[in-house]
Amino acid sequence: MKKLLSLVFITLISAQSHAASTVIEGVIEKSEVITTKVGKDGRPILGAAVGVGVGSAIGSGSGKDAAKIIGGLLGARKAAKQKNKTLYGWRYIVKANDELHVIDTWCAAPNEQCTGIIKGKEVYVINGNEVSEK
Numbered sequence: 001m002k003k004l005l006s007l008v009f010i011t012l013i014s015a016q017s018h019a020a021s022t023v024i025e026g027v028i029e030k031s032e033v034i035t036t037k038v039g040k041d042g043r044p045i046l047g048a049a050v051g052v053g054v055g056s057a058i059g060s061g062s063g064k065d066a067a068k069i070i071g072g073l074l075g076a077r078k079a080a081k082q083k084n085k086t087l088y089g090w091r092y093i094v095k096a097n098d099e100l101h102v103i104d105t106w107c108a109a110p111n112e113q114c115t116g117i118i119k120g121k122e123v124y125v126i127n128g129n130e131v132s133e134k
Contacts (some may be wrong), residue, residue, distance in 0.1 A: 021127055025134070026096025028121045033113070034091045034104060037084045050075045085110035092116075092131050094123060103131050 052075070058067040089106035103125065107114035117123060122134040 023127075024096045024125050026094040026101065026123055026125050028092055028117055028119050028123055028131075029095045029100065030093040031116050031119060032091050033116070034089050036087050036089075038087055038110065088113045090114075090116040092123075094125055094131065096125055101125055101128065103129060105131060 049072075052068045052072040054071045054075070056064065056068050056071075058064065058071075087106050087110055089104055092101075092103045092105070094101045094103060117131060117133055124132045124134060126132060
């Protein structure tokens with residue numbers, strides 16, 4: 001059984017290392033900024049409830065009550081600090097081989113805008129999901 005699992009694992013690894021990349025040349029027909037929100041909304045009441053639940057598993061008697069209170073306060077504080085982050089990116093419409101390709105790319109860091117590629121630039125479309133200037 002170990003030999004069979006090893007053989008399957010090696011086959012999967014070698015198949016992925018030989019996967020071909022597709023690169024086609026095209027021209028940007030349109031580019032526009034896109035955004036999306038990621039992360040959690042700060043919800044202190046939910047955080048407090050979770051903190052009380054965790055605190056109730058600790059201690060006994062008045063120590064348990066103190067653990068619930070502290071857990072509730074810490075949970076509310078942590079949840080209140082969590083905020084949505086905005087991811088910025090670019091949506092490109094690229095004409096390549098008489099076809100239009102829609103490709104979304106995202107900036108590296110949340111809450112930061114990045115530069116895009118303007119209309120008319122020649123580009124490479126890599127694996128159908130990445131754009132690179134020529």
